[in-house]
Amino acid sequence: MHSQTTGHAVSRSRAATVEFDHVTKHYDSVQNRRGAAGAVDDLSFTVPAGKICVLVGPSGCGKTTSLKMVNRLIEPTSGRIRIDTVDISTRERTELRRGIGYVIQQVGLFPHQTIEENVATVPRLLGWQTARRRERAHELLALIGLDPAKYARRYPAQLSGGERQRVGVARALAADPPIMLMDEPFGAVDPIVRERLQNEFLRLQEDLAKTILFVTHDIDEAIKMGDLVAVLEVGGKLAQFGPPEEMLANPASDFVARFVGTDRGLKLLSLFRVGHLPMAEFPTVRVGDDAGTARRRSRTHAFPYELLVDDGRRPIGWIPDKAIPEEGALTADQAVPMSPRLDRRTTLKDALSLLLDANVQAGVVVDRHGALVGVVTVDEIAAWMRQRNASLGETVEGRDGTGASAEGGTEDRRAGPHGVDAHPAPAAADSP
Ligand SMILES: Nc1ncnc2c1ncn2[C@@H]1O[C@H](COP(=O)(O)OP(=O)(O)OP(=O)(O)O)[C@@H](O)[C@H]1O
Numbered sequence: 001m002h003s004q005t006t007g008h009a010v011s012r013s014r015a016a017t018v019e020f021d022h023v024t025k026h027y028d029s030v031q032n033r034r035g036a037a038g039a040v041d042d043l044s045f046t047v048p049a050g051k052i053c054v055l056v057g058p059s060g061c062g063k064t065t066s067l068k069m070v071n072r073l074i075e076p077t078s079g080r081i082r083i084d085t086v087d088i089s090t091r092e093r094t095e096l097r098r099g100i101g102y103v104i105q106q107v108g109l110f111p112h113q114t115i116e117e118n119v120a121t122v123p124r125l126l127g128w129q130t131a132r133r134r135e136r137a138h139e140l141l142a143l144i145g146l147d148p149a150k151y152a153r154r155y156p157a158q159l160s161g162g163e164r165q166r167v168g169v170a171r172a173l174a175a176d177p178p179i180m181l182m183d184e185p186f187g188a189v190d191p192i193v194r195e196r197l198q199n200e201f202l203r204l205q206e207d208l209a210k211t212i213l214f215v216t217h218d219i220d221e222a223i224k225m226g227d228l229v230a231v232l233e234v235g236g237k238l239a240q241f242g243p244p245e246e247m248l249a250n251p252a253s254d255f256v257a258r259f260v261g262t263d264r265g266l267k268l269l270s271l272f273r274v275g276h277l278p279m280a281e282f283p284t285v286r287v288g289d290d291a292g293t294a295r296r297r298s299r300t301h302a303f304p305y306e307l308l309v310d311d312g313r314r315p316i317g318w319i320p321d322k323a324i325p326e327e328g329a330l331t332a333d334q335a336v337p338m339s340p341r342l343d344r345r346t347t348l349k350d351a352l353s354l355l356l357d358a359n360v361q362a363g364v365v366v367d368r369h370g371a372l373v374g375v376v377t378v379d380e381i382a383a384w385m386r387q388r389n390a391s392l393g394e395t396v397e398g399r400d401g402t403g404a405s406a407e408g409g410t411e412d413r414r415a416g417p418h419g420v421d422a423h424p425a426p427a428a429a430d431s432p
């Protein structure tokens with residue numbers, strides 16, 4: 001979802017605060033009277049304006065039910081939901097829904113309508129003129145990275161699963177609502193496509209800044225997407241609510257700890273991005289530079305490789321110091337193939353995994369024009385996490401006097417970045 005496509009497509013409607021106040025839902029009134037567990041049990045939490053709150057939990061724990069109570073497709077048995085302090089039960093349903101985009105579980109595009117018509121569903125209900133509807137639909141398709149010229153006239157069956165999920169998101173955004181309800185919006189695609197959709201959506205949200213209630217049963221997706229995470233247990237009870245980092249560092253119960261999994265340390269890595277690492281300026285050589293000068297300069301630093309860039313500072317590859325010719329000019333074909341390219345938004349988990357997969361120590365960080373930002377090494381990621389964990393460990397112990405779960409957490413996190421010393425070339429451990 002390429003937010004740079006049309007600047008004005010990203011209109012900034014106001015986000016809104018969403019508050020659950022002791023919300024309970026029983027589908028079965030008889031069971032209710034007998035005191036049996038309902039679908040949602042006494043749910044209280046607040047999502048601040050402009051934040052993504054992920055509802056996560058096993059199948060049947062009341063996630064969809066919770067979402068549907070926000071746009072009043074389902075009415076709570078008791079309790080209140082407020083949007084910007086106004087009790088939604090006092091608002092007219094149609095008017096309420098105008099301010100809420102809804103991406104339903106399983107996408108649910110209308111099969112006999114074109115993609116353009118699907119995206120323009122809400123604008124049509126709002127009575128927008130044909131031309132304005134079309135313009136908005138095309139704007140949104142461009143925003144989510146589907147060329148309107150190619151896709152607008154197609155039908156859902158003519159799209160891939162990932163494309164359909166993008167269209168579902170575009171449809172929910174059509175009337176530029178301050179609130180979005182997204183029920184497993186990326187559920188029906190393979191992990192690679194899902195990863196891409198997640199990244200695109202996070203990028204989009206930086207501009208949109210909507211208040212989003214996002215449902216998933218995938219803990220990794222919850223950690224990645226959520227500013228806040230609400231973990232639900234079967235029976236619709238809130239097991240923990242807070243930022244993902246807190247949940248990983250200090251699970252509130254055995255249920256949460258089990259749900260989060262034993263690899264909490266690695267999961268923490270997915271919360272941080274390459275841009276979080278301090279990145280020192282990295283010395284480079286350019287195509288056309290005098291080889292003799294480059295050779296002399298290479299002796300002034302311990303790093304045994306020179307990073308070759310073109311005129312736009314775009315990295316071409318590494319030249320081993322030993323391979324720098326005695327004289328003449330540096331050329332592109334002297335460089336060995338590039339190590340993985342990262343950008344500031346790459347999560348540390350992805351960065352580490354890319355480096356380990358490529359069997360290298362260093363990744364090259366580039367900006368959106370492909371120009372060099374800096375270099376990141378496996379060791380730097382490991383060192384940064386150790387530092388981070390040390391400070392987290394203190395917080396955890398500070399909060400939890402018993403020490404038991406805190407210690408477990410610290411252990412896990414220390415075990416994080418494996419294989420740190422296992423991968424030499426092309427860049428050695430003594431990085432800049
Ligand atoms: N219309 C209904 N009538 C009766 N029970 C219902 C109804 N809708 C949902 N339930 C029950 O309420 C509970 C919560 O359902 P809900 O759809 O909210 O779960 P969920 O967390 O979204 O699950 P999943 O991850 O499988 O989508 C389930 O036990 C479900 O069987």
Ligand SMILES: [Mg+2]
Nearest residue numbers: 063064065105
């Ligand atoms: Mg559901």
